[in-house]
Amino acid sequence: MDDYNMNNNYNDDSNDSNSLNSNFGTNDVLYTNNNNSLDKSYSTNSSFNMYNSDSENRQYEKRYKKSRLLNIILAFLLIGVMIGGAFTYGILQFNGLGLFKFAEATSPDNNSANNNASTKKLLSTDWYTNPVAKVADEVLPSIVMIKNKVNINRGFEVQQVDKGTGSGIIYRKDGYIITNQHVIDGATELTVTLHDGTEYKGRVLGQDTKTDLAVVKVEANNLPAAKIGDSDNLMVGELAVAIGNPAGEEFSGTVTAGIISALNRSLNIGEKKMKLIQTDAAINPGNSGGALVNQNSEVIGINSIKLSSPEIEGMGFAIPINDALPIINELIQNGYVKRPWIGVGIQGITEVESKQYNIPVGIYVGQVYYNSPAEKAQLKPNDIIVKIDEIKVETTEELSHIIEGHKSGDTIRLTIYRDGKYMDVDVTLDVMPPTTN
Numbered sequence: 001m002d003d004y005n006m007n008n009n010y011n012d013d014s015n016d017s018n019s020l021n022s023n024f025g026t027n028d029v030l031y032t033n034n035n036n037s038l039d040k041s042y043s044t045n046s047s048f049n050m051y052n053s054d055s056e057n058r059q060y061e062k063r064y065k066k067s068r069l070l071n072i073i074l075a076f077l078l079i080g081v082m083i084g085g086a087f088t089y090g091i092l093q094f095n096g097l098g099l100f101k102f103a104e105a106t107s108p109d110n111n112s113a114n115n116n117a118s119t120k121k122l123l124s125t126d127w128y129t130n131p132v133a134k135v136a137d138e139v140l141p142s143i144v145m146i147k148n149k150v151n152i153n154r155g156f157e158v159q160q161v162d163k164g165t166g167s168g169i170i171y172r173k174d175g176y177i178i179t180n181q182h183v184i185d186g187a188t189e190l191t192v193t194l195h196d197g198t199e200y201k202g203r204v205l206g207q208d209t210k211t212d213l214a215v216v217k218v219e220a221n222n223l224p225a226a227k228i229g230d231s232d233n234l235m236v237g238e239l240a241v242a243i244g245n246p247a248g249e250e251f252s253g254t255v256t257a258g259i260i261s262a263l264n265r266s267l268n269i270g271e272k273k274m275k276l277i278q279t280d281a282a283i284n285p286g287n288s289g290g291a292l293v294n295q296n297s298e299v300i301g302i303n304s305i306k307l308s309s310p311e312i313e314g315m316g317f318a319i320p321i322n323d324a325l326p327i328i329n330e331l332i333q334n335g336y337v338k339r340p341w342i343g344v345g346i347q348g349i350t351e352v353e354s355k356q357y358n359i360p361v362g363i364y365v366g367q368v369y370y371n372s373p374a375e376k377a378q379l380k381p382n383d384i385i386v387k388i389d390e391i392k393v394e395t396t397e398e399l400s401h402i403i404e405g406h407k408s409g410d411t412i413r414l415t416i417y418r419d420g421k422y423m424d425v426d427v428t429l430d431v432m433p434p435t436t437n
Helices: 054-094 112-123 131-142 321-334 351-357 396-404
Strands: 009-012 020-023 029-032 038-042 143-154 157-172 176-179 189-193 199-208 213-218 239-244 254-269 272-279 291-293 298-306 316-320 344-349 362-368 384-388 411-418 421-428
Touching: 131 143, 131 239, 131 254, 131 291, 143 176, 157 239, 157 298, 176 321, 189 213, 199 321, 213 321, 239 272, 239 298, 272 298, 298 321, 316 321, 344 396, 384 396
Parallel strands: none
Antiparallel strands: 009 020, 029 038, 143 157, 143 189, 157 176, 176 213, 189 199, 199 213, 239 254, 239 291, 254 272, 272 316, 291 298, 298 316, 344 362, 362 384, 384 411, 411 421
């Protein structure tokens, strides 16, 4: 197979009386044995000489079979590569990684103006559709920077100083902006800067310390409002993009990407217990109030906090948008959240304190507010609440959860411990005043 030429005339001189001259074509191989009988005919792409030895014939037959098997394997590998390439191309297109049509932009038939237009088209989201790039392009105009100035006393004068910067989300095109309460806390002056650099004076329309939410209003119209998603339909592992202004104006409009790491994370923030979305998208100081967005460019969370220590990395948290919207809409409508309350200052009694002071585990009433439902029901300081509607309560979080499950005007029954005795007290809930919200 290595040294033989096709279409040559070969002569077998093994038998002087019966020599065989043959002219072999490119598709036939013939060989004879010593008895001058024609044994086999093979179809191949090469011409082979005739051999008198049976062992040599068998060797070449084996080589031929191996060659044919190798050719078949190579053919299947080539087909596999072609199919795999087509499949990979389809996956890349489906996932939005996209392919540029460079030929259109560099076509010699196009003039300079057309080439410039084509180049812009290449870089537009119509052609380049990387998921994060697409999200950033669509959402960045809806994210604002909020500068907070507060008054401080210095000697005999009051000075206005910058407290810091945070982020916000344009909720409605007529100037309603969502942010965190701690971003605008104590503000005497707010400056809201759009993504294009336009600045507006902002005012706090409403705030809620319990949920760390606030609404800022600017006098503007036709603002690029964000699309709101559904945080109840999130899945762990799906794309999450955080957009905001970490570390101040210098790094405004920062985009970081990761995944939804976990759902319904309960964290105690001060005296507040919040249920949050966990993400590994980088969230830093200044991102507070910004957007956590899904792959459809929809806001699914409001970036709020991160856990920070040398041992922890990539643990940021956002308020689910479905939890935030009722609060936001109520802040827009009323300026505060109408919550039921009983009007007491409380703290929990632990097992250790219970044994130490010989009192039951429950909720210690340290203060009864003036003209509150608790005062009207004749609750007193030093009372210990142990049950609400026959449900045992041992922590302030449990009490708050039960109260928030009611509405203003509902009557609840408290079981309290007073002066060594248990008694039941009926309390009619009222709306929590804005000043204590």
